[in-house]
Amino acid sequence: MKLLDGKLMATQIKAEIASDVQQSFLNKGLPVPHIAAVLVGDDPASQSYIAGKEKACKEVGFISSVYRYPVTITQEKLIEVIRFLNDDTEIDGLIVQLPLPKHIDENKIIEQIKPQKDIDGFHPVNIGRMVLGLPCFLPATPKGILTLLERYQIETTGKNCVVLGRSHIVGSPISILLSRKSTIGNATVTLCHSHTPNITSITSQADILIVAMGKLGFVTADMVKQDAVVIDVGIHRIPSDETKSGFKLKGDVDFEKVSRKCSYITPVPGGVGLMTVVSLLQNTILAAKKVIY
Numbered sequence: 122m123k124l125l126d127g128k129l130m131a132t133q134i135k136a137e138i139a140s141d142v143q144q145s146f147l148n149k150g151l152p153v154p155h156i157a158a159v160l161v162g163d164d165p166a167s168q169s170y171i172a173g174k175e176k177a178c179k180e181v182g183f184i185s186s187v188y189r190y191p192v193t194i195t196q197e198k199l200i201e202v203i204r205f206l207n208d209d210t211e212i213d214g215l216i217v218q219l220p221l222p223k224h225i226d227e228n229k230i231i232e233q234i235k236p237q238k239d240i241d242g243f244h245p246v247n248i249g250r251m252v253l254g255l256p257c258f259l260p261a262t263p264k265g266i267l268t269l270l271e272r273y274q275i276e277t278t279g280k281n282c283v284v285l286g287r288s289h290i291v292g293s294p295i296s297i298l299l300s301r302k303s304t305i306g307n308a309t310v311t312l313c314h315s316h317t318p319n320i321t322s323i324t325s326q327a328d329i330l331i332v333a334m335g336k337l338g339f340v341t342a343d344m345v346k347q348d349a350v351v352i353d354v355g356i357h358r359i360p361s362d363e364t365k366s367g368f369k370l371k372g373d374v375d376f377e378k379v380s381r382k383c384s385y386i387t388p389v390p391g392g393v394g395l396m397t398v399v400s401l402l403q404n405t406i407l408a409a410k411k412v413i414y
Contacts, residue, residue, distance in 0.1 A: 122380050125269050125352065125387045131395040134268070135181050138402050142182040145410065154409040155184040156214045156240065156401070157206050161199065161225070162192035166358065167218045170398075174216075177398045183405065186212070196225045203233040214240035214405040219290075237414040240404035243289070251294065254301055256413045258404045263295040265396025266331065266352055271305045275329070275350055275385065278307035283324050285340070285373070286333035287314045291354050295331055320344070332373040342378040351379055351386040354393050 146153045156178055160171050171187055178185035188202060199217075206215050215238040221227050231239075236246035242260035250257035259267075270277060282299050286292035292312060300310040308329065313320055324330055324344040332340050333354035345351060355373025363369070372389030380386050387393055407413055 122383055123273075123385050125273055125350075125385050125392060127265075127269065127387060127392040127395040130269060130272055131177075131399045133272075134399045135177065135402070138181040138399075138406060141406060145406075147182070152211065153182055153184060154213045154405045155186070155211055156216070156405050157186045157188065157209075157212045159188045159190070159199070159202060159206070159215075159217045161190050161194055161218070161221055164220070166356075167220075171218060174398055174401065177402060181402055183402065192222050194222075194225075196229065199225060199230060200233050203230065207233075207235045207238060212238065213409040214238055214401070216241045216401070237411075238408060240401050240408055242294075242404065248289070248294070252297060258407065258413065259298070259400070260290060260294045261400040261404065262291050262333075262354060262393060262397045263298055264400040264403070265393055266295055266354075267298060267305045268400065269352070269387070269393070269396055270329075270350075273385065277305055277329065280308045280328040281326055282308040282310045282329040282331070283327035284310060284312050284331045284333070285314075285320070285324070286335065286354070287312055288333060291333040292331075295333075299329075334373050336373055337371055338373070338375045340374040340379060342375065342382055345379050345382050347382055348384040349382070351383045352393060353387050353389050356389055356394060 142153055158171055160167060175185045206212055215234055217230055219227060231243045234244055236244045239247050239258055242258040247257040251259060277299060284292050284296045296310045296312045299306055299308045311323055313323055321344045325346050327346055327349055329350045331352045335355060337357045351374060353372035353374040357371045358368045359371050361369040370390045
């Protein structure tokens with residue numbers, strides 16, 4: 122078993138991005154890329170993610186701005202904020218941290234973001250362009266998965282790939298990306314979800330298994346084919362007396378037992394999550410260079 126080491130890969134890619142910032146922006150006297158993030162409420166996981174993004178921006182030489190609002194903000198006010206950031210020419214990339222409070226329609230908020238600044242890759246225009254194989258900002262987590270597969274030289278052409286979970290953030294887009302005609306693609310993809318019967322019979326045939334169910338330890342060893350590649354997108358905070366933070370992070374996969382069967386596997390933490398942040402940085406470089414729109 123080998124680790125698909127997101128921490129190592131993210132470090133390498135951030136060094137590449139920092140070099141690009143120096144050569145493409147600073148050396149030419151141009152403003153460095155600027156990411157703005159909108160955070161509503163005080164959800165610990167969201168705060169942790171935003172903090173990680175801010176740290177990554179600093180490491181590569183980006184400007185990072187965070188706009189924080191109480192959970193009571195109205196949908197109308199939040200839309201005003203997004204429109205203001207859309208019109209700010211100094212901002213290249215804009216993200217709205219999800220989930221949002223229940224009184225706010227996430228789809229309506231995402232639709233307000235200019236596709237040209239949608240570095241999360243969630244806007245219907247970017248999703249539509251992705252489906253058609255046109256240049257676009259790919260959703261950050263699927264983009265990170267593709268990068269791991271590519272950099273670890275894992276063959277996807279002709280492989281049987283099973284995706285667990287059909288969210289618009291991970292499951293659905295990665296199923297499309299891996300089935301399209303491209304170097305990291307050309308796989309035969311099966312998309313499973315909560316209503317799929319006999320999931321074990323399907324996952325046990327997968328050469329590549331991508332798990333984004335949001336269920337702690339959902340995938341057990343009996344569900345995995347010998348020497349399969351397993352990518353765990355899940356992340357769960359588990360109370361723990363062994364850490365300073367008071368919790369440990371676990372995934373959707375029973376890592377200890379599944380890792381004994383597979384050829385490659387992503388750890389949690391240190392896997393896909395770090396690649397998601399790096400993907401945001403890569404999308405922001407594209408936005409700042411205006412090579413897509």
